[in-house]
Amino acid sequence: MKVRSATSPRPRPKRPLGRALAVAGAAVLTGLLAAAGLSGTPRTGETPAKAVEAAVAPVAAEAPGYAVEDFDYPGADKILEEQGITLKRGDGHIVLATCDSETGLLEVWARSRSNERICFRVTGNSGYLSLEIPSVYGVQGNAYATTVDMTVEDEEKSFDITKNTWTPVGESVDDEAREHMLVEITTTK
Template structure:
């Protein structure tokens, strides 16, 4: 065998032996420098992300605007009423006008806005659920027009709380 070929074969065998020793050390749990057993890096993969559908920064929004935003699918989000046209507008005695941007083909949001009396729809079909005492009332919101809800639609003039919005295209 030529000397150059002998060196190539020796290097290849050396690499195989070194790789085999490293594998054997990992498989047998030989302790590393830190004193713990050697662990393959693949065993330390990040955990799974689990969506809980809680509204992001809900505590901050409650503190700043007095609106309780609970859960949703991300297709109905709080928006600055002056930011664009085509927003879903909520009118309540307890706060200024509150607006929501709607995206996607459908959406839902659970929330709490007390004393809601009118809602202006947008391009989406929308339904809202409202409560007063232990009674629940649902309203269909007309597209791109005002709909009387809560106390303005109640014969007794009771103050209703908006608790859910559902939309579809």
Template sequence: MAACIAAATVAAVAWSASSAPAEANPPAPATVAADAPGYAVEDFDYPGADRVLQEKGIVLKRGDGHIVLAQCGSENGLMDIWARYRNGDHICFRVTGDSGYLSLEIPAVYGITGAAGQSADVTMTVDDETTHYNVPAGSMTAVGENADPDGRDHTLVEISTHK
């Protein structure tokens, strides 16, 4: 009989604990998303642009990743940009894919050699004017001051390439 009373007491205590009212301020459940990394969103900003500005004095803004800064002479077929803004700087880009896009600012550009296998359309500005040039694949093209009757310094602001 004592065993029955003990069993009934344990059952009553267990029942009362399970039916007790909930806490007034239960802890907030942890969400999995708060601990997970955020989504990667492509903004098309040029990676390392601040470093390039400091080292080379050119502004690389946005692109699709198919026109990237390269070490001149490191391989054949690069696009060469010739400029007078820093003692005749020569800037090179590797062009990949069927098409590419890059917005940038390189002052005093006077010549561009198109990448092997890729034609380019470039946009340059001087004063409040915008000028477009077609640069054939693998050919040197006079642009900017070399193509301007007044010899004004032009800034290269956009490159679009295509096969």
């Protein structure tokens, strides 16, 4: 049997931190509800269930919705209307750019654009862009390893673009010179 002296303090039982936090949280919640007049206690002529409903309903009804990224290309409708380029979805690392605005742009050449270049700025370690550009016949690569996916009739074809040089794609390398639609660009550093 262990004997304790009158001068030694009695050891306190240890309480888990979670219990202490739960008690403190409940006290704070009760104080907030009381300050807002939503204590959960029935008012005159009100049932306890209605008191709880009144305390909970306004908060749920006013809560903001969640922000969900859909990866749709921003301003795609305006770009289609003004430039005739259909940009669908991407990760933000391949974006439409003004040709000759800077060096190192990825350039797409298409007959459907009267042989005008369509340029893209590539950033980050990797990039993805889903789009539609008809009659593409060549791509000028940049410092990224780039792959373009195209469709022709019911077929899907992929072309690896040589870094920093011109690469013929689509109808330029097709035995039948069929029109190819550029549908996807992927890049990696």
